[in-house]
Each structure stands twice: as structure tokens, then as C-alpha cells.
Amino acid sequence: MPPQREIRADFDRDTIVVYQAYSPQIAEPALDAQRFVSPFSFHRMTWIKPSFLWLMHRSNWGQKSGQERVLAVRVTRAGWEQALSLAVHTSFAPGVFASPAEWSERFAEAHVHVQWDPERSLRGAGLPHSSIQIGVSRHLIRAFTDEWIVGIEDYTPRVRKIYDFLQSGHADRAKRHLPPERVYPVNGDVARRLLIGDE
Template sequence: MPSKHEIRANYDGESIVVYQGYSSAIADPALKAGRFVEPFSFGRMTWIKPSFLWLMHRSNWGNKSGQERTLAVTISRKGWEEALSKAVLTSYEPKAHRSRDDWHRQFEDAVVHVQWDPERTLRGAGLEYFSIQVGISRHLIRTLVDEWILKIEDLTPAVTKIHDLLRRGKADEAKRHLPAERIYPLPAPIGRHLLM
């Protein structure tokens, strides 16, 4: 069985792909500009996820209001690792924090939050190992948008196709259309405070 806390992602030597679900009002201008622009909110936290199936569970395959469009956002590995180096877990973990007070102080000051949630199967069932979610706060969003994002692609047609195959009982064929994800080699000093 995979390790409980590890990052699985579609990546290459320079970049990593994360997924987000948005309304067309946000997705269309972002796709046109190649970066997020208004009405995308620069004033609140945005969550990025390298697990395609976790986002499919969260957005109900693009059927949830405000998450109808699935975007694949390619960001630099340098930016991804910088974000994780600044991250604090969203809950107290004895293995990662000296005390609850220590965690609380770090959490209050954090510009990046990390949450681990059960990874999902193609049909949405929870697995015994976890998928990472990374919350980029308003203090770092401009850096994400202006420096880390390399490109944005619309995966909505692919999501519709995979979901349609799944509903028609063609799970094996649906699996063949999933983005390739493998274990991301995060440097140990960064991963240690994130339970990795």
C-alpha cells in the first residue's frame, strides 16, 4: 500500500500540474489570459490539488455549482516547493509540532496551509492513504499568478468524457483517460513538517 502521506502528481523536471474547479465566469478569462484575472478573487485563499480524482470527488465531476469547469494549472516546481516550504498543517499533529500552542502560532502566521484528505478511487470511494491539498493565502496569490503559473488548460471536455464512460460501466476505458500521476520527490527537509 502507498505511504499514507505522499504527493502523487503529473509532473516533469520543471513543472507540476494542479487542478481546480471554477465557474465559466472565472475559467474563460483565465484561459484567455493564460493566468488568473478578475473576477478571480485575489483576496481569499485558493486551494490547489495535484490529485485529479480528489478534485473529481470534490466537484462531483464538474456538476457542483461554481465548479463546472475543471482547469489544469501547470506551475513551476520551484514555486510548488517554495509554497510547501512555507506551509503549515491545518490541524495539530504531535509528529510535526512541539505543542498545540506552537502549531496554533504557526498556523495563524502561515501564508500556505496544507490539508491531507483521503485519496479517492475512480468511483469516489475513500482510500486508506491521503491526497494533499495546498491553500495559497491572499498574501501569496499574486506570486502564484504572476510567477509560478506556466499555463492553464481546460480539462472540462475530458472530465465529461471520463464521467460518461464511468456512468456507462466502462471503468477500464475511463481509467485510460486519467492524467498520469506518480510519486513526487519532495525534498525531505520540506516534507518533514508536513508528515511526509
Template sequence: MRTREIRALHDRDSITVYQAYGPEIGRPAVRDGTFVPPFSRTRMTWIKPSFLWLMARSNWARKPGQETVLAVRITRAGWEEALARAVPTDPDRRVFRDSEEWRRRFARALVHVQWDPERSIGGGKMEARSIQIGLSRHIVDRYVDDWILGIEDRTPLARRIHGLLQSGRTAQAKALLPKERPYPLPPALARNLGAA
């Protein structure tokens, strides 16, 4: 696996990203197929295409406020619009001439991009980096109203995989993971994101 590569469940028209919320946000989102109150449109919303990264973050849907794992299917056009507007959260010299250019662009950014260590099925940090995208309050309406194609509850899957891991059945657990594969990025977009 390359160091910075978007791996995701995707097809010709869509890509699946993951989020974890408490049931008061998660259940209505599944019911309505998009986010509704008490989901907030006035704060940064982070989306991640790596299932295992979110499992590490939410402790397999056991962390308070993250007990509901959502698989959010969005349009590829929306995903790529977000990527095109994204500015990395650090002054990566492969992307910016200097720190001043980064500060200037980051201050105006509607979307943030962060590369975090990918996780193994056991939760360990890997060498490869996984992308997460922060949608600011200035663009979250586009996500909620225009990009989302559907939302499914992946909490039962998370609990099933975790149960198999707890009982030492790692091969069976791995077989249930979403089939993520490299997402093709146009070269200019990959450069702007600091992707490998």
C-alpha cells in the first residue's frame, strides 16, 4: 500500500464514507436517508472512507457519542468537489511553497484534509496514511442536501466483526470487512492533497 492513498468502497457513481454518532443523530439519519436535527450544520463534519480507521476511532462503536456507525453513500462528483476545495491541515512542502502560502490558503479553506495512520484490524497504526475530510459549515449543506445518496447503519456489522476478533476468529472477521480498493485520483488533485 502506498503511503498516502485513498482506499474506499466505491463504484462508478458513488463512494462510501463513514461517520459515528450517538443514536439520537444516527437513527434519524438512517430513517431519513440524510442528516436531520439534532445533527448540526454549523460545525465541522469529518468523513472518512476507511472503515477500520473509524473502528479504531469509535472503539468498535463503543465510545460514548459514537455508538452508531453510519455508512454514508455519496456521489463521486460531490466527493471530488470536496477534494478539489480541500487544503491539508499541515504545511506539506510537496503542496505549498512555504508556511505563509499554507496559512493563507488554510484560513480560506472550506474543506480540510488530514492524513492519519491507517489502522490494522487489531487497531494498530500502520505505515500507510488514510484520508479524512473535514467539511466546514460553509459547505456542509452541499453534503447533506446534494451529495448523500443514502445512509445505512453499520453498527451491527461493527459489533459482529469485533465479536469475532474477541473470540480469536480473525480470518472470519477480515472476511466481513468492506471491500475497499484504491480510489483513482486525477494527478493534479493528488498533488493538491499531498497524496502519494
């Protein structure tokens, strides 16, 4: 069984893929520009997720209103690791902070938020291990859009194909189209603060 918390992702030596789902009004200009541009909001937090199946659960396979287009956003590992190094949990984590008051102060000042949610199976069931979500605040969002992003790919056709296989009872065929994900290495101090590997 996997550890309670680990990052699983599609990554190579220099980059990592994170997933987001948007309306066509946001997705199409982003695909054209290969970065996020207006009407994408630069004034609020954007959440990035390396787990494909978690986003499929969240967006109902791209069927929720405003989440019809699924984007695979390839970012630099340097940018991703900067985000991890700055991330503060969205709730008090004993062992990371000395007290709820210390956590509250750090959280209020944080430019990056982190939360762990149950990972999802192909059919959306909650699994006993967790998936990481990273919230990039307005203070860092320009670095995300202008410096970290290497490319943006429209995964919507892939999502529809997998969903169609699932709906027609061909789960094995659906699995063959899932993006590859493997354990992403995280160094000791950051892993400790993010509770990676904890039971």
C-alpha cells in the first residue's frame, strides 16, 4: 500500500505536469498563447494538481460547468519545487507547527497553500492514500504563468475517450489511456513540512 501522502505525477528531468479544468473561454486563449492570459484571473489563487484522476473526480470528467476543458500544464520542476518550499497547510498540522496560533500566522502570510485530499480510483472512489493540491496565490501567480509554464496541452479529447470507455464497461481500455504517474522525489525538509510519507 502506498504511504498516506506522496506526490505522484507525470514528470521528466526538468518538468512536471499539473492538471486544471476551465471553461472554453479561459482554456482556448491559454492554449493559443501557451500560457494563461485574460480572461484568466491573476487576482485570485489558482489550484494545480498533479493527479489526473483527482481532477477527473473534481470536474466529473470535464462535465461540470466551467470545467469543460481539461488542460495538462507542463511546468518547470524548479517552479514546482519553489511552490512546495513555500507551501503552508490549509489547516493546522501538528508536528509541523508548534501551535495553532503559529500555523494561523504563517497561513495568513503564505503565498502558496497546500492540502491533501483522498486520491481517487478510475471510477472516482476515495482511496486510503492522499493526493496533493497546491494553491498558487495572486502574489506568485505571475511567476506561475510567465516563468514556470513550459507548455499547455488540451487533454479534453483524451478525457472524453477514457470516459466513454468507462461508460461502455471497458475499464481496461480506459486505463491504457491514463497519463503515466510515478512517485515524485521530495527532499527531506520539504517532505517533513508537507507530511509526505506520514501514516
